[in-house]
Amino acid sequence: MKDKLTKTNTKSHQTDRKKRLIIGGVIAIILAITPFLFYLYKYAPDNSKIWETTLFTIESKGFSNAQAYIHALYTKITFVIITSLWFLTSKDWWKWAILIPLTMFLFQLLGVINYQISYIDNFDFWYSLPIIMPIIVFLIWISRELNKTIGHLDLKDEIEEELENYKKNNNVN
Template identity: 55%
Template structure:
């Protein structure tokens, strides 16, 4: 009995923490506005932030906050989804990860331009698997409709025989 209460409490706490994080996401998205405009460096409690290949620290943090926000949200969506199609979420998640790595690795000249092509080897098997699952589910659904019609016909036949 006690373990059930503990599980319910843990689930509730996890849900509250997830909700707080999701509500705080817009603030993470606008975190870049705290950086000094046009600054070459920003000394923070965590260390010094430099713009890398970007024009200023604020532009760098804007790109970093945007990409990391999308990675976090799609990651949470994937981890909390219970649907069979949840693996489709991996497609945008993969693209956002490639874009985030492009922001962090500032030596890459074009951040968002070629990420789709680099992520294709990961995306294609997922797409093929999802198409196959969709095909099998559609085929099974059509078989179930036929079975349902047969059962309805049998019920009608039995009811008409009784009358």
């Protein structure tokens, strides 16, 4: 019975390890691609409002040319990808703070997609404020709770240490 349980446990551990390796590899590839996304705009024509290739056609929308549109679009996409991966892979309690810049980048991306060039990056912070404020309040609350817990743990450690010293000094078992 124990051998069967050990084999199942080992197989499960190997599967989890393989899965983590694949996910880590995908994340590494995405991160390695992001600089290429960031500089993709250099391949777009800077003197035309339309960029036509065999795969796609992109119009400059409200931008002066296709290159400016691609630059704005892929800059925002790159930041959304990087901050999303950071949020998804972070194991720290403060990972929720990453949602603040991620929310701002998403609003900026929507501004680029909606082709209202006069509003891009100007009011995104104010539009994202209703989403950001609850996150900030939540982070402050978690921080206070963690400080209380850490304080209680420190106090518990001090009490245990004092009891151990008392036992040693008074030969109590």
